[in-house]
Amino acid sequence: MTTTSLLMDQDHFNAGLLNFINASPTPFHATQEMARQLLAAGFIELLEDDAWSLEVGQRYFLTRNFSSIIAFVYAPDQLPDEGIRMVGAHTDSPCLKVKPNPEIHSHGYFQLGVEVYGGALLNPWFDRDLSLAGRVNYLDQQQQLKNALVDFKDPVAVIPSLAIHLHREANSGNIINQQKHLPPVLMQVDDDQNPVDFRDWLHAQLQSQRIESIGQILDYELSLYDTQPAAMIGLQKEFVAAARLDNLLSCYVGLQALLAANTHKPALLVCNDHEEVGSASACGAQGPMLEQCLQRMIPDLDQRLRTIGRSLMISTDNVHGIHPNYADKHDQHHGPLLNQGPVIKTNVNQHYATNSETSSFFRQLCQQNEVTPQVFVTRSDLKCGSTIGPITATSVGVKTIDIGLPSFAMHSIRELAGAKDAIKLARVLSSFYQQ
Numbered sequence: 193m194t195t196t197s198l199l200m201d202q203d204h205f206n207a208g209l210l211n212f213i214n215a216s217p218t219p220f221h222a223t224q225e226m227a228r229q230l231l232a233a234g235f236i237e238l239l240e241d242d243a244w245s246l247e248v249g250q251r252y253f254l255t256r257n258f259s260s261i262i263a264f265v266y267a268p269d270q271l272p273d274e275g276i277r278m279v280g281a282h283t284d285s286p287c288l289k290v291k292p293n294p295e296i297h298s299h300g301y302f303q304l305g306v307e308v309y310g311g312a313l314l315n316p317w318f319d320r321d322l323s324l325a326g327r328v329n330y331l332d333q334q335q336q337l338k339n340a341l342v343d344f345k346d347p348v349a350v351i352p353s354l355a356i357h358l359h360r361e362a363n364s365g366n367i368i369n370q371q372k373h374l375p376p377v378l379m380q381v382d383d384d385q386n387p388v389d390f391r392d393w394l395h396a397q398l399q400s401q402r403i404e405s406i407g408q409i410l411d412y413e414l415s416l417y418d419t420q421p422a423a424m425i426g427l428q429k430e431f432v433a434a435a436r437l438d439n440l441l442s443c444y445v446g447l448q449a450l451l452a453a454n455t456h457k458p459a460l461l462v463c464n465d466h467e468e469v470g471s472a473s474a475c476g477a478q479g480p481m482l483e484q485c486l487q488r489m490i491p492d493l494d495q496r497l498r499t500i501g502r503s504l505m506i507s508t509d510n511v512h513g514i515h516p517n518y519a520d521k522h523d524q525h526h527g528p529l530l531n532q533g534p535v536i537k538t539n540v541n542q543h544y545a546t547n548s549e550t551s552s553f554f555r556q557l558c559q560q561n562e563v564t565p566q567v568f569v570t571r572s573d574l575k576c577g578s579t580i581g582p583i584t585a586t587s588v589g590v591k592t593i594d595i596g597l598p599s600f601a602m603h604s605i606r607e608l609a610g611a612k613d614a615i616k617l618a619r620v621l622s623s624f625y626q627q
Contacts, residue, residue: 199452199622205615206432210422212444213434217325217417219259219283219465220341222440226261226447226463227253233451235263244488249456254485258327258339259283259465260475262485263450267458272495275502276458277625278590279449280477280580281442281509282467285435286310286603288317288374290324290414295390296375302388303375304349306416310468313604314368317416320605321347322376326414328394332405340403342394342412347419349376376416418605430531430611437599437607439467442508445597445614449621458499459625467509467580477580483588504553505592506624507545507581508617510609511535511568513598526569528598531610534558534617535566537579537594545581550593554620561623563616566598 198205216222230253231237238244238254246252246266253263260283264276288306296303308314325343332338351374356362368374381388391409398406422434432441443463450461466476473479490496514527528535536551537544558565570576585592597617600608 198448199615199619202612202615205448205618206424206611208448209432209441209444209614210424210434213422213436213440216436216440217323217343218327218341218413218415220327220413221325221343222283222443223255223259223261223463223465224341226263226443227255229447229451230263246489256481257465257473257475258341260463260481262460262462262482263447264460264485264489265455265458266489267456268490271458271490272498273502274458275499275504276460277627278460278462278503278505279446279621279624280461280505280507280584281446281463282439282465282471282477282580283443283463284310284465284468285438285440286312286468288312288376288416290326290390290412290416292411295388297381297387300380300382301377302379302381303377304390306374306376308370308374309415311603313601314370314374315366316601316605317374318351318353320350321419322349322351322416323347323419324349324414325417326412328398328409328412328414330398330409331407333407334405335407337410340398340401342397342401342414344397345419349378349416351376420606424611426611432609432611432614433606434609435606437609438510438602439508441510441597441599441609441614445618446508446621449618450625452618452622453625455626457626462584464580471580471583477583478587480587482584486588500588500590503590504550505545505581505584505588505590506554506621507579507584507592507594508621509537509579509581509594509596510599510602510607511537511596512602513600513610515600521571521574523569523571526567528566528568530598530600530608531612532598533564533566533613534595534620535568535598537568537596539570539576541576542582543576543578544594545579545585545592546594547591550591554593554595557620557624557627561620563620565595568596568598 235251291305294304329339464477466473471478581594597613
């Protein structure tokens with residue numbers, strides 16, 4: 193099935209979404225999977241430390257830190273007059289990350305010290321079948337510095353809950369101490385034997401993945417993740433249940449929209465890492481990755497500024513759907529429903545970059561594709577989150593709108609979205625790339 197026809201078949205589109213999420217336990221794996229699909233579609237990989245020689249009409253992509261990616265269609269003759277149609281998302285999700293010296297031996301059990309990455313909803317992490325994945329940096333047998341992605345895949349860890357008999361207040365107020373209560377259990381050990389070295393386990397895992405010539409493991413960036421695969425659920429299969437829907441859902445939608453557009457017009461997709469912790473990194477939206485890419489695409493300053501002035505960024509990130517058990521947490525006139533289409537996100541304090549001009553453009557785009565948009569505004573007495581939208585608008589100067597797909601349980605280990613929404617947004621974004 194071609195990518196264009198994929199946008200006409202909801203079941204196949206969602207099957208691809210599930211496969212993408214299952215293949216992407218970390219931002220490194222998500223970026224690798226997006227790069228694989230781009231290469232298969234004929235995109236050419238650029239390396240940032242090489243000289244670029246871009247050809248008119250070609251399609252390119254580049255990565256940074258192996259966890260952020262930019263893909264674009266190069267059409268320099270159209271840039272100053274038409275601008276670039278941009279879509280942005282982020283590759284990271286709240287999770288538990290393994291500390292550098294993680295080994296804990298306690299009462300006959302081997303555990304790992306972990307840190308909380310981002311604003312994770314912690315209670316759902318307990319009693320799950322957890323695995324480990326991420327990036328490992330090592331010296332090979334020739335003392336060359338290398339890196340590889342690792343994925344244990346099998347359940348290797350669990351964070352057991354404390355029994356209700358020992359914590360009678362658990363259902364009325366369960367306070368989690370991140371230092372004491374989150375280290376997962378990996379195995380039982382004899383306290384008298386030699387301590388377990390976690391790097392030995394990593395070494396063995398790399399060998400099991402047929403990564404050759406592994407010498408000394410120097411460092412790693414590893415995350416725990418739930419091994420339960422993504423699934424379509426509900427009596428009518430109307431929901432997508434999965435880890436990391438925030439924001440791999442948007443990454444997948446943006447990628448499929450770009451591939452389906454098959455456009456010769458200036459188009460760009462950027463998926464940044466580190467959004468969940470503020471985006472302040474070399475590969476985050478607050479860093480210079482996108483701006484530096486635009487500088488190399490359009491070296492002339494005057495032409496670049498003219499291009500940016502005619503460009504538009506659609507920042508895509510999930511939005512809180514109105515929860516039937518907690519409806520009072522929403523403004524009564526701005527509670528998006530799952531399976532009712534994409535949502536325009538607005539905030540007068542600029543936590544979202546939407547303004548009336550960009551919102552009107554997106555509404556028109558939806559009308560052209562027979563999609564009805566919804567609107568989200570946070571309750572006036574609640575704090576509003578933010579996205580890469582305002583950050584990108586600030587750093588690049590591009591007009592921006594924040595939109596998203598409604599979901600439940602944002603930042604949980606398992607989130608929920610509507611089965612009909614992703615393909616609707618993909619059609620709108622694919623049309624946007626072709627405007």
